[in-house]
Amino acid sequence: MMSQPPVRLPLWDIPTRIFHWAIVCCLPLAWWSAETERYDLHEWTGYSVLVLVATRVVWGFVGSRHSRFADFLVGPGAVLAYLRGAQAHGAGHNPLGGWSVMLLLSLLLLQAVSGLFNSDDVLFSGPLYYWANSEFRDAMGVVHDVAFNALLALVCVHILAVLYHQLRRRENLLQAMVKGAAEGREGRVRPVAWWWAALIATLAALALWWGLSQAPTPDLTW
Ligand code: HEM
Ligand code: HEM
Numbered sequence: 001m002m003s004q005p006p007v008r009l010p011l012w013d014i015p016t017r018i019f020h021w022a023i024v025c026c027l028p029l030a031w032w033s034a035e036t037e038r039y040d041l042h043e044w045t046g047y048s049v050l051v052l053v054a055t056r057v058v059w060g061f062v063g064s065r066h067s068r069f070a071d072f073l074v075g076p077g078a079v080l081a082y083l084r085g086a087q088a089h090g091a092g093h094n095p096l097g098g099w100s101v102m103l104l105l106s107l108l109l110l111q112a113v114s115g116l117f118n119s120d121d122v123l124f125s126g127p128l129y130y131w132a133n134s135e136f137r138d139a140m141g142v143v144h145d146v147a148f149n150a151l152l153a154l155v156c157v158h159i160l161a162v163l164y165h166q167l168r169r170r171e172n173l174l175q176a177m178v179k180g181a182a183e184g185r186e187g188r189v190r191p192v193a194w195w196w197a198a199l200i201a202t203l204a205a206l207a208l209w210w211g212l213s214q215a216p217t218p219d220l221t222w
Contacts, residue, residue, distance in 0.1 A: 009187035010180030011091055013064040015197030019056045020177060023049065023108065027155070031148075039124035042115075047208060050112045053105055054204040055197060062200075064191035066091055072098035091188050100158060107151045114143040116212075127212045 012020075026049050033042035060069040072093040078086075079095045088094040093101055117132050117140035119125035129137060165171045175182035 008181035009189065010064075010191055011066050011176050011182075011185050011187045012180055013067060013187075013191035013197075014180070014194040015055070015059055015063065016067045017177060017180065019052055019059075022052055026052070027151070037120070037123060039120070043124070043126075046112045046115045049108055050208055051201055051204045053108050053112065054208075055201040056105060058200045058204075059197055062192070063197065064187070065189045066187055069098075069102075073102070074098065091186065097161070100154070100161075104151075104154060104158065107147050107154065110143060111147040111151060114140040114147060117141075118144050125218075127215045130216045130218050 026045050030042060030045040030049065033039070033045060059067055062068075065071055072090055072095075074095045079099065082088055082095040092098075116126040116128040117137050119129050119137070119141075132140070162173055165173050172182035172185050176185035181187060
């Protein structure tokens with residue numbers, strides 16, 4: 001009898017993988033479009049990041065088991081134990097990786113939200129620029145700069161950490177983030193249907209569109 005290959009349950013469901021690789025495309029695009037002053041592209045990339053992160057946050061509560069925050073966020077004691085060499089018990093993010101995911105998500109959110117209040121003072125202003133007073137706009141301008149540098153630093157650490165686990169510890173992290181599952185990186189329960197995430201993303205996009213359409217526009221009469 002022919003032996004069948006094992007059927008693996010995904011560790012990372014389809015929405016989590018789409019979220020990850022879409023963010024990987026958006027960040028360089030946002031950077032490049034800002035540097036080359038293509039603000040229409042910059043704006044839409046930023047909105048995409050907002051919708052992606054909002055969807056991922058909701059998915060962190062209602063999504064598949066290993067994408068839920070409750071599956072990978074542990075207390076400081078467990079993080080310290082992991083740093084001292086204890087084995088991670090969960091199938092997904094390790095105790096330290098789980099908190100770095102939260103930091104990455106928070107910085108992405110801060111970056112995109114601060115952009116809404118930002119302006120280059122010549123070509124383009126974010127949709128909430130005219131809603132805020134000048135101190136708040138200035139503060140958001142600083143946040144947009146600082147958060148980006150923090151993001152760059154954290155992304156470098158993230159990639160180095162992935163490479164360390166992949167190459168030194170021979171764990172199939174990358175394969176699992178591409179294909180869903182790989183040897184040693186498998187899910188333990190069936191994933192939630194992907195179209196729930198599509199529905200959440202659609203609602204998030206509609207909420208963003210409605211919210212921004214309420215924003216005040218510049219008063220050009222004088
Ligand atoms: C723009 C840069 C990047 C950002 C902002 C980023 C962000 C993230 C986030 C937020 C997660 C958690 C996924 C989730 O639970 O939703 C993650 C996981 C992961 N990322 Fe990235 N990432 C970036 C670039 C990369 C690159 C270039 C690679 C490939 C070398 C990579 C490989 C991975 C892998 C393998 C995981 C799963 C880790 C695990 O199994 O615990 N990432 N990333
Ligand atoms: C995660 C998404 C975003 C990333 C990674 C990002 C990144 C950047 C970067 C690297 C710069 C150049 C910083 C500088 O030279 O000072 C910049 C500038 C800018 N961004 Fe964003 N941005 C994002 C979202 C947004 C959004 C949603 C808006 C508004 C709709 C926006 C509006 C602006 C404006 C107006 C500037 C020019 C600021 C200036 O000239 O001082 N950004 N952004």
